[in-house]
Amino acid sequence: MPRILVVNGSPHVYASSGWSVVEFLLAQIHVLWPTAEAVHRLLSAPEMILPSAAYATAVQDRAADDSPAFELSEILIGELESCDLLIIATPIHNFTVPAALKAWIDYVLRINRTFDATPTGKIGRLNDRPVFVVVTSGGFHQGERASQADFLSDYLRCALQTVGLKSIQFVYLQGMAYGEGAASLAINAGIERIRSLLPALLQQQERSRTGV
Numbered sequence: 001m002p003r004i005l006v007v008n009g010s011p012h013v014y015a016s017s018g019w020s021v022v023e024f025l026l027a028q029i030h031v032l033w034p035t036a037e038a039v040h041r042l043l044s045a046p047e048m049i050l051p052s053a054a055y056a057t058a059v060q061d062r063a064a065d066d067s068p069a070f071e072l073s074e075i076l077i078g079e080l081e082s083c084d085l086l087i088i089a090t091p092i093h094n095f096t097v098p099a100a101l102k103a104w105i106d107y108v109l110r111i112n113r114t115f116d117a118t119p120t121g122k123i124g125r126l127n128d129r130p131v132f133v134v135v136t137s138g139g140f141h142q143g144e145r146a147s148q149a150d151f152l153s154d155y156l157r158c159a160l161q162t163v164g165l166k167s168i169q170f171v172y173l174q175g176m177a178y179g180e181g182a183a184s185l186a187i188n189a190g191i192e193r194i195r196s197l198l199p200a201l202l203q204q205q206e207r208s209r210t211g212v
Contacts, residue, residue: 002036002205004029005083009043009090009101010136017183018136018173021190022089025132025171028194029085032202039079043100047072050099051106062112073107080108084205085130086165088156092137096151105159114163124164130201131160131168134190138177145175169197 004026010016030036042048049072058069065074080086090101097105108114115122133156141150157168171190175182 002033002084003082004036004038004085004087005079006038006040006087006089007043007101007104008040009088009098009104011044011098011100013042013044016089016091016136017176018089018091018134018187018190021171021173021187021194022087022134024191025087025134025194025198028198029202032199036084039083041076041079041104043098043104048100048103050103059110065113070110073110073113076104076107077110077114080114080163081126083129085202086132088131088133090133090135090152092135092141092150092152095141095149097156105156109159109162122162124162126164128164128166130205131165132171132194132197133168134171134173136173136176138175140174142172142174167201169201 006022006026008014008016008022010019013019026038052069054069055073057063058067063069088101091098093099111117114126115124135152139148140146141148153170160166160168171193173183173186173190175186
């Protein structure tokens with residue numbers, strides 16, 4: 001049974017302005033993968049605390065994976081390892097990822113667990129799989145209308161590639177603060193991008209997953 005991990009970085013969770021696009025993506029995946037199971041990780045949940053001093057010390061000391069300091073990190077890494085497709089739904093906050101998503105990144109990027117540090121750079125330990133990043137923004141940071149910096153895209157791409165996830169597709173929902181008309185255009189553009197990308201990616205992943 002294919003498994004989808006949905007990492008929801010919005011403080012508004014399912015009421016976020018871009019959630020309808022994620023719902024469309026999930027519906028299309030279920031058309032192509034009828035038995036797919038979705039696991040939702042809500043980064044605004046109370047248990048998503050920031051990494052503690054004990055966690056930082058355990059990382060520095062290369063503590064064993066079963067260290068109590070790694071309990072949440074192991075849960076989040078396990079969710080990532082067991083998925084066949086990853087969806088990250090996130091707003092842009094102050095030009096980059098929101099604090100809750102940064103905390104998730106800090107938990108899943110762990111030396112000697114999800115990546116190895118070598119003299120030539122970091123090498124990811126996870127197998128590649130399709131990743132969709134649905135990015136919602138009030139203004140414009142891509143294309144001809146861009147009026148603000150985007151430090152989210154390159155940073156998040158680099159972070160995911162560090163653990164081995166390289167098949168990354170971004171779906172940008174821009175101008176969401178410019179009224180209902182602009183938001184509707186952004187959502188429709190996001191849906192069309194998903195329509196164009198999804199079938200080939202899922203076919204490729206299904207061949208990889210089943211070995212057929």
